[in-house]
Structure formats: C-alpha cells, structure tokens
Amino acid sequence: MSTANQVHHSPYEQHRGPNPGALAIVYTTLFIASLIIFGVLSHGAAFPRPNGSLTDAQQVFLRFPDAIKFNALFQFGAAIPLGLFTATVTSRLSFLGVNASGVSIAMFGGITASVFITISSLCGWIMAQPGIADEVHILHAVQLLSFASGGIAHIVALGLLMAGISVPCLLGRYTPKWVAWSGLVLAGIAELSTLSLVIPAAGYLLPLARFGSYIWLISTGFTLTKHRQLHTAL
Numbered sequence: 001m002s003t004a005n006q007v008h009h010s011p012y013e014q015h016r017g018p019n020p021g022a023l024a025i026v027y028t029t030l031f032i033a034s035l036i037i038f039g040v041l042s043h044g045a046a047f048p049r050p051n052g053s054l055t056d057a058q059q060v061f062l063r064f065p066d067a068i069k070f071n072a073l074f075q076f077g078a079a080i081p082l083g084l085f086t087a088t089v090t091s092r093l094s095f096l097g098v099n100a101s102g103v104s105i106a107m108f109g110g111i112t113a114s115v116f117i118t119i120s121s122l123c124g125w126i127m128a129q130p131g132i133a134d135e136v137h138i139l140h141a142v143q144l145l146s147f148a149s150g151g152i153a154h155i156v157a158l159g160l161l162m163a164g165i166s167v168p169c170l171l172g173r174y175t176p177k178w179v180a181w182s183g184l185v186l187a188g189i190a191e192l193s194t195l196s197l198v199i200p201a202a203g204y205l206l207p208l209a210r211f212g213s214y215i216w217l218i219s220t221g222f223t224l225t226k227h228r229q230l231h232t233a234l
Contacts, residue, residue: 020088021221027081028214034074041067050147051200054136057143061133072124075150079118085217086110089165092224096174102164109160116157120150152196155209159190162216175223183220186212 038047042064048057061068090107123146126132133139166183169175190209195202 024217030078038071068128076121083114106164113157116154163187
C-alpha cells in the first residue's frame with residue numbers, strides 16, 4: 001500500500017468550531033462600545049436610571065435620541081456573539097465527554113442571557129423613537145423593562161452560564177483552577193443580584209458581576225481545552 005493512501009489519525013481528537021475566546025472579546029467590545037458611544041453622543045450625560053428622576057430621564061431621551069439608538073444597536077449586536085459563545089463552549093464540553101447537567105444549565109443560562117440583552121436593547125430603541133419620550137409614564141414603563149431585562153434578568157442568566165461551565169471545568173480540569181473558581185464566585189454574585197428587585201442597595205452587585213464576567217468569558221474561551229483524550233469524562 002502506498003503511503004499516499006494511508007490514513008493517519010491524530011492521537012488527540014480536537015474540537016472544531018469558532019474560537020470562544022475571540023467571541024468573548026467581540027461580545028465584550030460591543031457592549032463596552034455601547035456605553036462609550038452613548039457617552040460621546042450625549043456629551044457625557046449619565047445614562048438614565050429607572051429609580052432616578054423621571055424629569056431628568058425624559059430630558060436625556062428627548063435631547064439625545066441618537067445616543068440611545070446607537071447604544072441599543074451595539075448592545076443588540078453583543079447578544080449574537082454571547083449566544084455563539086454559549087453554543088461553542090457547551091458543544092466543546094459535550095465533545096470532551098462531560099455528561100453532567102451543567103452543560104444544559106450553561107446552555108439555558110447563556111441563551112437566556114442573550115435573549116434578555118436583546119429585549120433590553122430593543123426597549124432602548126423604542127424609547128428613542130419620536131413621541132415615546134413625550135409620554136413620561138410610557139417612557140418610564142419601557143425604561144423599567146429595559147433595566148429589568150438587560151440588568152437583573154441578564155445578569156442572573158449569565159450567572160447560570162458561568163456556574164454551568166465552571167463546575168465541570170473545575171472537576172475535569174478543563175481550564176485553570178483560578179478560571180473555574182472565579183466563575184463560581186461571579187456566578188454567586190450574579191444570583192445574589194436578584195435581591196436588587198426588593199433591595200435597591202443590592203443593585204451594586206450587577207456591575208460587579210457584569211464586568212467581572214467579561215474577564216471570565218475571555219479567560220475561559222482561551223484556556224478551555226480542545227482535546228478530548230487529555231481528560232476523562234465526567
């Protein structure tokens with residue numbers, strides 16, 4: 001038999017798909033860009049908070065509709081790489097032989113987080129449309145929905161994504177231990193942020209979990225092993 005017809009198999013099978021680290025960078029970049037572009041187009045105005053002054057919020061939406069629209073556009077765009085990251089990482093864990101419920105929990109959390117940030121961005125787009133900001137009570141209702149979906153609901157779902165991935169990664173050593181442990185800590189903070197629904201002071205947990213998750217997503221994406229035979233299945 002000629003060597004040209006021989007089939008050589010690598011001893012280590014490798015998962016194929018998008019690079020989750022690159023997807024995490026795109027997601028992080030788009031979300032942070034949404035905040036920066038709002039600040040630039042609004043000349044440094046603070047983004048309206050749902051528990052702040054309704055009059056002040058109305059003035060921001062009336063004066064800077066383009067800033068709101070571009071903020072919504074970039075956040076809408078961020079939802080796509082987050083969903084792709086979720087699909088890629090859960091697929092890789094399944095490929096590695098992880099048959100635990102964490103994979104399904106991570107898939108549910110990541111897709112849900114992507115959907116909620118989509119809802120929040122579309123609410124932002126609605127608030128920037130002509131006439132919406134003129135009706136302060138309608139504006140406030142949509143603003144509350146935008147905050148609840150893009151803030152609390154998105155972060156809690158993101159916590160499920162982090163926990164669902166971190167547990168099997170810790171047990172199977174598919175990522176460095178510090179990456180897995182940081183994911184579990186951030187997941188706990190994310191779930192505790194649910195208290196912000198009734199305790200306003202707990203709202204400070206939201207940005208802690210959000211911006212901490214960016215580091216975790218990128219770290220997990222670049223350190224999660226691709227090779228099935230390097231580890232035993234869970």
